[in-house]
Amino acid sequence: MTTTPAPPAISVTGLRKSFGEHVVLAGLDLTVPTGTVYSLLGANGAGKSTTVRILSTLAAPDGGSARVRGHDLRTEPDAVRATIGVTGQFSAVDSLLTGEENLLLMADLHHLPRRDGRRRVAELLRRFDLVDAAQRPASTYSGGMRRRLDLAMTLVGDPQVIFLDEPTTGLDPRSRRAMWRIVRELVSTGVTVFLTTQYLEEADELADRIGVLHHGRLVAEGTAEELKRLVPGGHVLLRFADPTSLEDAERALGTSSRENGTLALRVPSDGGLRSLREVLGRLDDRSIEVEGLSVRTPDLDDVFLALTGQPGTEKVST
Amino acid sequence: MVTAPSLPGPAPAALRFHPLRDSATMSRRNLRHMLRYPSTTLLLVGMPIVFLLLFVYVFGGTLGAGISEGPGGRSEYLTYVVPAILLMTITSTVQGTAISIAMDLTEGIIARFRTMHIARVSVLTGHVVGSLVQAFLSLAIVMGVALLIGFRPEAGLGGWLATTGFLAVVTFALVWLSVALGQVSRSVETASNLPMPLILLPFLSSGFVPTDSMPTGLRWFAEYQPFTPIIETLRGLLMDQPVGHHGWVALGWCALITLGGYLWSRKLYGREHPS
Numbered sequence: 001m002t003t004t005p006a007p008p009a010i011s012v013t014g015l016r017k018s019f020g021e022h023v024v025l026a027g028l029d030l031t032v033p034t035g036t037v038y039s040l041l042g043a044n045g046a047g048k049s050t051t052v053r054i055l056s057t058l059a060a061p062d063g064g065s066a067r068v069r070g071h072d073l074r075t076e077p078d079a080v081r082a083t084i085g086v087t088g089q090f091s092a093v094d095s096l097l098t099g100e101e102n103l104l105l106m107a108d109l110h111h112l113p114r115r116d117g118r119r120r121v122a123e124l125l126r127r128f129d130l131v132d133a134a135q136r137p138a139s140t141y142s143g144g145m146r147r148r149l150d151l152a153m154t155l156v157g158d159p160q161v162i163f164l165d166e167p168t169t170g171l172d173p174r175s176r177r178a179m180w181r182i183v184r185e186l187v188s189t190g191v192t193v194f195l196t197t198q199y200l201e202e203a204d205e206l207a208d209r210i211g212v213l214h215h216g217r218l219v220a221e222g223t224a225e226e227l228k229r230l231v232p233g234g235h236v237l238l239r240f241a242d243p244t245s246l247e248d249a250e251r252a253l254g255t256s257s258r259e260n261g262t263l264a265l266r267v268p269s270d271g272g273l274r275s276l277r278e279v280l281g282r283l284d285d286r287s288i289e290v291e292g293l294s295v296r297t298p299d300l301d302d303v304f305l306a307l308t309g310q311p312g313t314e315k316v317s318t
Numbered sequence: 319m320v321t322a323p324s325l326p327g328p329a330p331a332a333l334r335f336h337p338l339r340d341s342a343t344m345s346r347r348n349l350r351h352m353l354r355y356p357s358t359t360l361l362l363v364g365m366p367i368v369f370l371l372l373f374v375y376v377f378g379g380t381l382g383a384g385i386s387e388g389p390g391g392r393s394e395y396l397t398y399v400v401p402a403i404l405l406m407t408i409t410s411t412v413q414g415t416a417i418s419i420a421m422d423l424t425e426g427i428i429a430r431f432r433t434m435h436i437a438r439v440s441v442l443t444g445h446v447v448g449s450l451v452q453a454f455l456s457l458a459i460v461m462g463v464a465l466l467i468g469f470r471p472e473a474g475l476g477g478w479l480a481t482t483g484f485l486a487v488v489t490f491a492l493v494w495l496s497v498a499l500g501q502v503s504r505s506v507e508t509a510s511n512l513p514m515p516l517i518l519l520p521f522l523s524s525g526f527v528p529t530d531s532m533p534t535g536l537r538w539f540a541e542y543q544p545f546t547p548i549i550e551t552l553r554g555l556l557m558d559q560p561v562g563h564h565g566w567v568a569l570g571w572c573a574l575i576t577l578g579g580y581l582w583s584r585k586l587y588g589r590e591h592p593s
Contacts, residue, residue: 056433057432057433058429058432058433078333078335078435079333081433081434081435082333082435084433085433086429086430086433088426088429088430090426090429091425091426092425092426092427092429092430093425093427094347094425094427095425096350096351096354096355097347097350097351097354101350105343105347108343108346109340109343109431109434109436110434111336111339137354153430157434
């Protein structure tokens with residue numbers, strides 16, 4: 001056993017991959033500390049799945065290097081496979097077997113002793129709400145159930161780094177929330193989660209750090225808050241009871257704009273406490289009554305739009 | 319289980335491969351598919367049985383008269399055609415192998431297996447073992463039907479053992495070939511069509527009529543294609559007659575097909591799957 005400090009769960013340097021003429025990854029760098037959730041955010045065709053395929057040993061990069069828990073992908077793929085779990089975008093369950101048989105298959109492939117395997121399977125069926133469906137063939141499962149079974153199968157081997165490629169794409173809102181809860185529980189047990197998504201809300205909900213992938217390159221990286229701060233568009237919305245107060249406030253604050261047809265004023269702000277206090281202080285000095293106030297910080301949609309010039313939900317064809 | 323999440327990387331012992339154990343697990347998976355969906359096996363075994371009945375009862379009277387020097391007939395033709403039908407049973411089974419491999423690939427389960435620390439070849443050997451069992455089950459059924467309608471082999475115990483062993487060698491070869499064919503197919507439909515030549519080749523051999531009766535070009539092909547020595551060997555073993563050089567030629571072909579199929583399969587399994 002080594003006594004050096006644990007390496008980051010994932011470290012990627014200059015990763016490149018092309019399919020023929022088409023460049024999918026154009027030099028990707030990222031680091032994911034152990035025990036955190038990293039979300040790769042991007043539209044379809046941005047290179048998210050390719051990144052997961054490379055990091056999970058399914059595809060070889062054309063250039064650059066990557067390590068998972070200190071193991072080099074190129075020279076120690078076996079060691080990488082022994083430590084990861086992957087739930088791909090497309091269901092990887094055996095439709096002809098029942099849910100329980102699928103999980104037992106995984107237990108056998110991880111060489112768990114029979115009794116431990118059965119216990120682990122029973123526990124996962126409970127945790128993923130699949131007890132009632134355990135004896136039914138997976139072909140009869142709904143999309144959400146298949147996805148849960150898929151993830152449960154990934155967890156049989158106690159992976160330390162889990163790759164989730166668009167785990168909630170195509171799921172209904174309820175199943176999506178269930179999946180989020182499961183991911184949060186996973187992280188609380190200390191595993192590292194690398195997740196791709198095209199939903200900004202999902203990255204915002206789950207990730208410690210977010211990387212925005214666009215045309216095979218990271219165009220921004222940081223916490224959801226840091227990313228939001230990158231874009232202008234944050235403001236304070238002040239509402240007034242009468243036109244007089246509105247006009248007074250407009251004069252007092254200077255840089256502001258009226259909301260059309262309402263008695264509201266939009267004041268640019270980073271949403272921080274200091275700037276808010278300043279705005280309120282100026283109004284207070286002139287005894288202007290404010291009826292209501294709301295702070296609007298940009299959401300990740302704004303971030304995405306600002307960084308890539310495209311709305312996050314737009315599909316980019318490849 | 320003792321796991322320490324904080325340790326950087328698994329202990330070296332965890333990196334050992336268990337090809338036999340993994341292959342056994344994968345074989346169980348394939349056998350379970352077979353037991354769970356017996357209709358697949360029945361469908362695959364149905365074709366050779368239909369051909370057996372068709373060739374014996376519809377064409378058998380006339381064909382029987384043509385194949386034998388003496389007063390040929392239906393029962394002579396039954397004796398003549400059984401080896402070809404047995405071979406057809408095997409080719410029908412391996413068509414199923416190709417289909418189930420292609421299904422695995424479209425389901426994404428093989429992608430999961432590829433990301434797991436398991437002996438890689440076990441995914442393929444699982445299909446091979448499953449298909450071997452399925453083929454022998456089918457062969458037993460087809461042989462049962464043949465015996466029922468009057469097939470009377472002359473082989474003693476030794477002959478039967480040799481027949482069984484030889485059938486295993488032939489099945490093994492064709493299964494490996496179709497494991498490759500299943501992988502090379504991009505869809506389940508292609509996988510069910512690609513092994514078609516294997517289904518047709520017995521007709522262009524000494525299986526249904528003696529090669530002497532064919533026109534020169536076809537005859538030349540029929541005599542040199544692998545299924546003719548295989549059928550002649552089976553015929554010899556079942557009827558307790560000297561196999562002659564056919565036995566060695568057949569085994570040579572099987573070794574070649576096995577090796578080719580295995581290497582091709584391994585290459586295909588190792589390749590990168592874009593998507």
